[in-house]
Amino acid sequence: MNELELIRRLTRDLPANHSVVVGPGDDCAVLEPGLDDRWLLFKTDAVVEGVHFTADTEPARIGHKALARCLSDIAAMGGRPDSAVVTVAAPPTCDPGRIEAIYGGMAATARRFEVAIVGGETTSTTGPLLLSVALIGSVQKTRCVRRAGAVSGDAVFVSGELGGSLAGRHLDFEPRIEEATWLVGHFRPHAMIDVSDGLATDLRHLLEASSVGAELLQEALPVSRAARQRAREGTGKPPVEAALTDGEDFELLFTVPGADAVPLLDGWKARFPELRLSCIGRITETPGLTLRDRRGTRPLDLHGYAHFTKPG
């Protein structure tokens, strides 16, 4: 049983109650607290030494990453974060000063995003250092964006640049809270997700939730400088593949009605001149994910690799 199959089994029969608006399977759970205009958002995420950071990683960056991953999920619903609780499981050999420095990095990021850290739990483990963060946020009911909702003809957008995140950005990425708040305040995105597992995989989640397909334009993919450099140096994948599959970009991936594409690009450029926004393709009625370049259109497989279609 692989991890995806296990998660499918674990989540297939979970208890719900009257307050659940959106349960497991989106970027955040959405809950009805009884307010007129806002829903609660609820999310948990964990980072583990050896998987998400190494023994050499600067502690403050570990703390930033642990919190910012959850912040990115709040952004992907169009919401704003509010309060976090933190579990730290540390081996007895772990220097307490390192844990303090990790907390310091997390607290600095929390302050920047006006997030309160309101509780925590420390426990001992013989395994690697682990941090689990749970975050509450909220979203205006009329502005909440789910993975489901994309329709044929929508334009597909992604913020920032993709690929090569392992060169460092995976530790320093900026959760797109401000950008998402602006987006849902000025436009009506149909569907949104954050790019954590790679563009191809996360777009597929959005497409499956929306029961549609998409055609991406290879030339429009915003390949990061890091991805190009890693490819040149032979330490990374070919640039386009890196942009499609590297993961941990934590950018916003969303769709808007085709007619909104140009006003959105104009408005974004005026509001966020430093952050690229790319229209990378369109939503299709036909399910599946394809990549178009000058030679034609090819299907992308589950892992984001482009397969040449056989000549017919």
Next chain:
Amino acid sequence: MNELELIRRLTRDLPANHSVVVGPGDDCAVLEPGLDDRWLLFKTDAVVEGVHFTADTEPARIGHKALARCLSDIAAMGGRPDSAVVTVAAPPTCDPGRIEAIYGGMAATARRFEVAIVGGETTSTTGPLLLSVALIGSVQKTRCVRRAGAVSGDAVFVSGELGGSLAGRHLDFEPRIEEATWLVGHFRPHAMIDVSDGLATDLRHLLEASSVGAELLQEALPVSRAARQRAREGTGKPPVEAALTDGEDFELLFTVPGADAVPLLDGWKARFPELRLSCIGRITETPGLTLRDRRGTRPLDLHGYAHFTKPG
């Protein structure tokens, strides 16, 4: 640096925001979501194999314990639980069927308490199996009970029986949600905490938060049958010491004005005839914790041991 010192350092300068009513240091954080009559409660807690359960523990009981510990904290504020998210860190050797069965036990307890499980995270670790649960609940603002608030002359009460929890109850305890809801609906407890680290330790937390002391009556302590049996068999501490220090009882410990003591005992007996409620002492203006028996009054040290006072 011990764990308490580390926690003190980690929590001394955490970011807050306008929504925080009670930050770290109580059974739950209390948050203002903008509702007229209710606050949110937010709590996280973790269980680790080898510390809170063993490799032989029946999986459903592990799942129950992981969730019920957080439920007990919600009860200790006078609140009701609402939604949970769960992080599971499992070694690659862990049988996925075991994790499914743990989830099954957690889901069964969640259903009984009308808690929705709305999200989760599974990650791999080379260390022992770990489950971290974060829980949202809510409480009527007029009925929220903190650790602080006990005043001289209050009667000290504890639900259930204490000590010997390791014999099995630490895996099967019943979070006192119904009892706490009834209590705050019919009386005005001044201060409350759940007994997780042992009566002496948790009462001391309540006393410190309230800046008061307490005198316990040794004969009134509700020593559990398991504690007596373990003492007889030589596998446990002396019964009174077990009741004071064993921990993981997850009972409610609270104070009410002295005048309410008898009406409370009467009302409780009528409403919860199966569950013992004991008046175990009184709050004193003098700080510190003392134990009175037929021979006189002795101070209890930090670990709950009674020291004979030297003859004056």
